[in-house]
Amino acid sequence: MTAVIRVRALLVLLFSLVLAGCGDKPQPLLMTSGDNYPDNLSQWQVLSFSDSHLELAEGVVPYTLNTPLFTDYASKLRTLWVPPGKQATVVDGEIEYPVGTIISKTFYYPVAEAAEGTVLKASEGDKSLFSPEDGLPRDKVKLVETRLLIHQESGWVALPYVWNQQQTEAVLEWAGDYKQLTVTDIDGNPEQTSFTYIIPDANQCAGCHAEEDSRQAVKPLGPKIRHLNRDFTYSSGTENQLAYLMNAGLLTGLDDINGAPQNALWPNARENETLEHQAKSYLDANCSHCHNPNGAARTSGLFLTIDTPLDENYGFCKRPIAAGKGAGNRPVDIMPGHADQSILVYRIESVEPGAMMPELGRSLSHNQGVELITEWINGMSTDDKPCVAGGYVL
Known part of the structure; x- marks a missing residue:
């Protein structure tokens, strides 16, 4: 059975590469069952490298949160992919994502100007260098890790991928990892701060994302209504994220955005x-x-x-x-x-x-x-x- 899954994943990857050669962006890997997860992040085809940028695959939607989770001053590129023909649905005030959905979160630091070694800039809040048109500029960021949430028929699975030193690939590390980093510009302070950045293992991911300490109950934390209910600048213009998802046919069941819950836009709060x-x-x-x-x-x-x-x-x-x-x-x-x-x-x-x-x-x-x-x-x-x-x- 494992061999069949491996062959299927390889065929999907080869087919996507053929499409890419024809001028179309590849679609992300649809893996609704099995546990033979790709060793390399690139095999999921959610993110891809051009000569100068880290880009999003076809159909992958970037998003951000009203008030973000703090992670050692790292910036984050968050993405959502819903399989073609599927929709997320609002049920009892919560978004339920269809089987096959892939949620990614890439942690990175801006590279300090004229910096040497591992000196990086700390982000302010959840400030991002991401551009909907171009992606993330490779020469301006230090990629650290990418976490995936994969919705399979048996439930959600959390997978931690760690970026290599060459910044060319991220590899699945079930046991997690750590990086010795030095950052500067924390709250405008030019002094350098050295620390150990800890990448959680798969079980630790489940420890935060699971309810009642059950690995089987892993659920997304970020892409909820109250966190998503804010504007985002897409390549097509600035639009409320929930409205964008509905207009794109990716979300249904939300009748009134104006009445939807909304967390504060922090640290740049709205006037009211x-x-x-x-x-x-x-x-x-x-x-x-x-x-x-x-x-x-x-x-x-x-x-x-x-x-x-x-x-x-x-x-x-x-x-x-x-x-x-x-x-x-x-x-x-x-x-x-x-x-x-x-x-x-x-x-x-x-x-x-x-x-x-x-x-x-x-x-x-x-x-x-x-x-x-x-x-x-x-x-x-x-x-x-x-x-x-x-x-x-x-």
């Missing part, structure tokens, strides 16, 4: 977006994949999804259940008016194993994110002293 909405959007993007009623951190009782009310479930005056040294000798998760007494701030600014949150996906502290949450908590009203009234004295 409050500090609270920005902070909750940041925590939603960076924490809620585990901190939700079905997530890996559900036993903590701390739920940081965007729709969780601002009460004890959200950490207000809530004592930790089993944080250990992760509490930083602070009494509650969120102490209104006192970020310096809030465990939440301690954990998102820490880089110590066992204390830092998220546990995976970063080695550095996100200065902008810490400042956002700190400002939000310090600005909360303390007139009724809710934590003192609950017995948690400063």
